[in-house]
Amino acid sequence: MSMQDVSYSREKLFGKVLNLRLPNKTRVELELEPVRVDSHIFAAKFTCLGHGQDLIKKFLFNLHRSSNADLYRSISMAP
Numbered sequence: 001m002s003m004q005d006v007s008y009s010r011e012k013l014f015g016k017v018l019n020l021r022l023p024n025k026t027r028v029e030l031e032l033e034p035v036r037v038d039s040h041i042f043a044a045k046f047t048c049l050g051h052g053q054d055l056i057k058k059f060l061f062n063l064h065r066s067s068n069a070d071l072y073r074s075i076s077m078a079p
Helices: 053-066
Strands: 018-022 029-037 041-050
Touching: 029 053, 041 053
Parallel strands: none
Antiparallel strands: 018 029, 029 041
16 A cells, blocks of 8 residues: 555544654654645644653754754753
């Protein structure tokens, strides 16, 4: 089955939980709220369940910092 064969509906996606494993092996649960669904492509808002919000923020900040090191050179911050 290819991605073209898969069809998503808003009802099927609403309230589904996505289990995400971060590179440090930490698991985060995200609840989906579809915003736009169009054949095999969908956009969704994510709500972090449990303590996931802080973990996601830290992960995204570190990802941004490593990708944009020049922005952080003049700022003295612990890794």
